[in-house]
Amino acid sequence: MLNDVLHEELPVIVIDALDECGGLRHNSSGKSDHKDLLCTLNRWIHIDHLKRFKLVITSRHDEFIQRMFPESTSIHIDIPSGSNVKPGDHTSHDIHIFLKSRLESMGEGDA
Numbered sequence: 001m002l003n004d005v006l007h008e009e010l011p012v013i014v015i016d017a018l019d020e021c022g023g024l025r026h027n028s029s030g031k032s033d034h035k036d037l038l039c040t041l042n043r044w045i046h047i048d049h050l051k052r053f054k055l056v057i058t059s060r061h062d063e064f065i066q067r068m069f070p071e072s073t074s075i076h077i078d079i080p081s082g083s084n085v086k087p088g089d090h091t092s093h094d095i096h097i098f099l100k101s102r103l104e105s106m107g108e109g110d111a
Contacts, residue, residue, distance in 0.1 A: 003049075010053055015041070018059040038068045045073055 015021075021034055041057070044050050059065050066076075080091050 005052075007052065012054040012056060014056045014058075016058045018057050018065060019062045035064075038065065042068045045069070 018038075021037055041055070045055065057065075057069070069076075080086070080089065085092050
C-alpha cells in the first residue's frame with residue numbers, strides 16, 4: 001500500500017499547460033472536458049491517500065484554475081515568461097547562469 005512507500009519515493013505527477021487542456025483556450029467543444037479535468041484534480045487533492053503524491057501543475061495565469069486550487073490547498077509559484085521577464089530579475093539571472101555553464105561545458109569537450 002501507499003502507506004509503506006517513503007514520501008521521497010512516491011511518484012511526481014506533472015500536468016503541463018493545464019490552461020491549454022480541452023482545446024485552444026477552452027473552445028466550446030473542449031470547455032466541458034477542461035472543467036471536468038479541473039474538478040477531478042480538485043477532488044484528488046482532497047482525498048487523503050492521494051495527498052501523498054506530488055502533483056505539479058503548470059499553467060498560465062487563469063482565474064478559474066486559481067479558484068480551483070486556492071493557496072490554502074496548494075503552493076503557487078509565479079515564474080515570469082515572455083515579456084514579463086525583466087533584465088536583472090532572478091529568473092533571467094538563473095537562466096543566464098544555467099545556459100552559460102552548459103555552453104561552457106559543451107566547449108570543453110571540443111578542446
